[in-house]
Amino acid sequence: MTETVGAQSGTTAPKGLLARIVGVLTSPRGTYADVAERPRSLGVLAVVILISMAGTFTLFSTTVGQRALLDQQVRSMESFGMKITDPVYQRMQEGIGRAPYFAAVSQLVSLPLVAAILAGIFLGVFNAIMGGNAKFKQVFAVVAHSGVVIAVQQFFVLPLDYFRESLSSPTNLAVFVPMLDENTFVVRALGAIDLFLIWWMVNLSIGLAVLYKRRTGPIAITLITIYVVLGLVIAGIKTALAGA
Helix, strand or coil, X not given: CCCCCCCCCCCCCCCCHHHHHHHHHHCHHHHHHXXXXXXXCHHHHHHHHHHHHHHHHHHHCCHHHHHHHHHHHHHHHHHCCCCCCHHHHHHHHHHHHHHHHHHHHHHHHHHHHHHHHHHHHHXXXXXXXXXXXXXXXXXXXXXXHHHHHHHHHHHHHHHHHHXXXXXXXXXXXXXXXXXXXXXXXXXXXXXXXXXXXXXXXXXXXXXXXXXXCCCHHHHHHHHHHHHHHHHHHHHHHHHHHHCC
């Protein structure tokens, strides 16, 4: 049976919100031990959501951001073999002015929803299958705190998106092969693997390992393997549909 970090009275004082946010990045193991023992999610989740909302709203309020978003939408549709007619493109242009509000609301809804879904999946895997006994609020707190990495990504990626006038991730592996055609399977596969998401998975794996008192390596390898396989599948589908 997998033991978990219980809500016992610790010998150290509880970490405040700022200390936990910084600690997730600088000393994740000790920070997640505090989170597992004293699960708190609201504060850190609010910070992550506000940063994500502010970043996307600001970017898509600019002409550069809206143009980049429109270009990404067209490329995404074409990558699945869809043909963009003039009337369709015109409707997309007409709706692009609502992008800042739609993006902000989508962050507000999607971030806590995804965190809850992931927490439920991990709870099912580690509790039901592997014999753990963590509570949902503990797993959710771990997932919520791992979102700090995603918030940091906004500070790094969004300014680059603006100056590059493109929403293609500047931190995916495809940036290392600029000489290859972007429509090939190799580039699409590499483009599906983002270094920030790898960091997030490793960070999250540390939190889950601390909570369930397991080794970090196998958890991280499993998450990254699933991520890479999904990326390869999506790249294959796009390549097949586009006839590349």
